[in-house]
Amino acid sequence: MIKELELKLLPEEAANPEVIRQRAVKKSGVPAGRVKDVQQLRRSIDARGSRPFFRLRVAVYIDEQPTAEPAILERFQDVSKKEPVLIVGAGPAGYFAALELIELGLKPIVFDRGKDVRSRRRDLRGIQQFGEVNPHSNYCFGEGGAGTYSDGKLYTRSHKRGNIEKALRLLVEHGAVSDIMIDAHPHIGSNKLPQIVANIRETIRHYGGEVHFDSWVTDLILDGGKVRGVVVNDRDEYLADSVILATGHSARDIYYLLDRRGVSLEAKPFALGVRIEHPQPLIDRIQYNQSPRDEHLPASSYRLACQVDGRGVFSFCMCPGGLVVPAATAPGEIVVNGMSLSRRDSPYANSGTVVAIDMEDLEPYQNKGVFAALELQRAVEQKLFQYGDGSQRAPAQRLPDFVQGKLSADLPDSSYIPGLYPAPLHELLPSGIYTRLREAVQTFGRKMRGYYTEEANVIGTESRTSSPVRIPRNPQTYMHDDVLGLFPCGEGAGYAGGIISAAMDGQNVARAVQKWRVEV
Template sequence: MTKILRYRLKPEIALDEQRFEEFVKGKVGEGAQWKLFKRSIDARSKCVQVNVEIALSENGEDPRPFAYQKPDNHVENKPAVIIVGAGPAGLFAALRCIELGAKPVILERGKDVQARRRDLAAINKEHKVNPDSNYCFGEGGAGTYSDGKLYTRSKKRGDVTRILEILVAHGSNENILVETHPHIGTNKLPKVIADIRETILSRGGEMHFDTRVEDFVIKEGELRGVKTQDGATWEGIGVILATGHSARDIFYLLDKSGVKIESKPFALGLRVEHPQQIIDQIQYHCDNRGEYLPAAAYALATQTHFEEVKRGVFSFCMCPGGFIVPAATADGEVVVNGMSPSRRDSKFANSGIVVAIENEDLEAYAEEGEFRALAFQSEVEKNACAIAGGTQTAPAQRLVDFVHGKVSNSLPDCSYQPGLASVNMRDFLPESIYERLKFGFKNFGRKSKGYLTNEAQVLGVESRTSSPVHVPRDRDTLEHVEIKRLYPCGEGAGYAGGIMSAAIDGEKCAEKLIEAYLKI
């Protein structure tokens, strides 16, 4: 049996490994078996505390047992499941296929996680975007080089602990099992992804990089396989489509192939960057957070009215101690995203601040049909690129200047490597987006004294928050509503919002596909 003990401790005790161990031993005894079970920082009052839970064994058993074990079966001669995309949805679908006795064959348009680095460097230094290998495309998906946060707001999605344990089994620090907001870090996640690949390959699965899907093999209402750019055809008992939120060519291919898709609400705005010290002062109520507290994060949200229409403005993918990175997937567009290394030791804090976009907001794009949200998203990205000079230089403005509609005479230091161009954001942002963001920043400044400052700046455009296209599937079977053997999956199909939820969805799709078709 395991007993849970709860304590509220000062950061210098809870977050110092040696002092924390001494504290626990003083409470439970020198020879007791215990493990840290949960840990969270409570900064609601001026005196920051850390809530900890200790799992104490009362019968000599492991107080926090590790349930997951890597699969030991081999599937090289088993029926194949075609998985399009090697992001978290695709990788975790592949692992689950192996466990259930099917052979995963992953087709990834981008490069392996190590080779991607050269293409990321080319974006930052040379402003050259490889449309198949960038911050969005390649092994591990968008999360690999844009933060690696492991948050999910809904426990109903599935077994969160299982996903975390799989990551630990493949090299992640065990701290992700206990932290309220677990985070691997952009510098550590690539090694974990490579280890997952090794598990898949060593058990008989296949992974093919630089392999872009360009057509579907549909026969009598069933998706029997896909065709790639080299003319090869890949067939299996079914296809898990896990291509991510930026694979626009796949959305157009689905439509061309007669596969039902739908326009989907998403969110669009800017990314704001503050000196990390300002966010620390706001969140921790002190001038200096000291050596124990981590870089502070925040979550902000408000409701706005523009032309009598109510929409939310909220923070998205907040990255304490992080960097802003270029997330475009083609030349001629500027997209920004955020990331944090594992130590979160950058002097900057950044977050997307975005406005909810509903289908009824897109009447001007009605002729685009189910691509109206995508067309709107693309147009704003291209306008942001054009106003900043046509490269990966990002349009930028000091935060107070943005609120006042004033071009900044100078811009502060910034973590965004390709460089900045000082512009008036309202010259390329749609009026409704600009006015809602302006209201939102004012509101956040009232809520958090010091947030609305010209020491901060906004960069554009934060537009890849989620997929602008939804690929409908049956609620129970997870199969496409019209095309059999097609399992739309993860963020690209509109069923996930990050690494954790995408991984869980990948597992579920693999389970349903195998349940339905492995015996056929």
């Protein structure tokens, strides 16, 4: 018999497996000798009271031992001689599509414009220390996609879109800690993700798939409304009757390629704003009512949202104990993002704070048609770069100065390695974006006493929240209605918003490819 129970434990108790077992046995009402095992099913932090504690859901095995499920990878077989499916992009959508295809008996051939996950580090160093942006290898492009060198957050609200447990299990089978299976807000960390991503690549190759780096897909091979393959690096042709587009939210060239080829696109809502960085001990004090925080508690986080003049303003991609990093994908841009290591032990906390883009923001770009939002995004990024000194130093203000619309005399310390400089973000950002951010951060300060402080840096610009363009697809077939065999996928196509949702979309699309092949 298996009995599921809820436990409420102090941080030091939740860190002790023996205490968890004792509490579970006691609450079960069963003699200790009959309890064969206690396993954690779910773990979350409740910090609403004066002292934070953990809520655990556990399974108590009474008179029986737990049985382990077979590894997913045990179902894989060699596909080197099977029918090929071309995948454009080696991010979570592309790699999880590849794994699913292998399980289904098809051969994935993956192309990524960037480098493998280890070689990519040299280009990250180039942008961090020297301001050199490689347009094919950066924080967004390269093996693992934008998520590899990020916080590695695995939380998703897309529970109806796929099998979350399967995606998490595959990560564990490739080296992630098993805690991600039970944490309410799991994450891996940018120091752990590269090896996991490399392990996935080796799995794909071990079972007969292919992964090609420095392979920029520059054209589609189309024939009478059907896809026949892709052109790589303006030179090499690869043929197949199925192509999965999983290029991520910053591959602007793909949108323009599709437009040139007469493949329909749609404008898509996105959000734009800034990244706000606080000292982590300040956030801990606000959220946990303690500083320093208990050694058994993780760095605290927050989620904030409000409406200002009919528009949503919200925190995005919050990185506790994290770093602000340069995320430009082309020379002449300033884009910032956040990341954390697995221990989340940086003395800083940062979060995107963004405003939903509406038609009034896009009026100057209406002549760009479906690319109006993309051109707004690009224009803001370039404007902030042009205001600076030609490096990746980012413009910033102290939070109260941002609200009051005045240039900061100096700035607090920051995790941002290229460096910050005082700049009038209140003038550089579009007026509708700035005025709503100004109002929202004051509202957030009332919700979180201490949030509104001179110790916080407002850094521009957080602009890659999601793709401003969608590649439409049929909701039943996952295929583009204009091109037979073309399967838009993941965040770049407009159907995901993070590592796990992109991974699940990749799995769904792979199954759709296999189903379509059977039917035709």
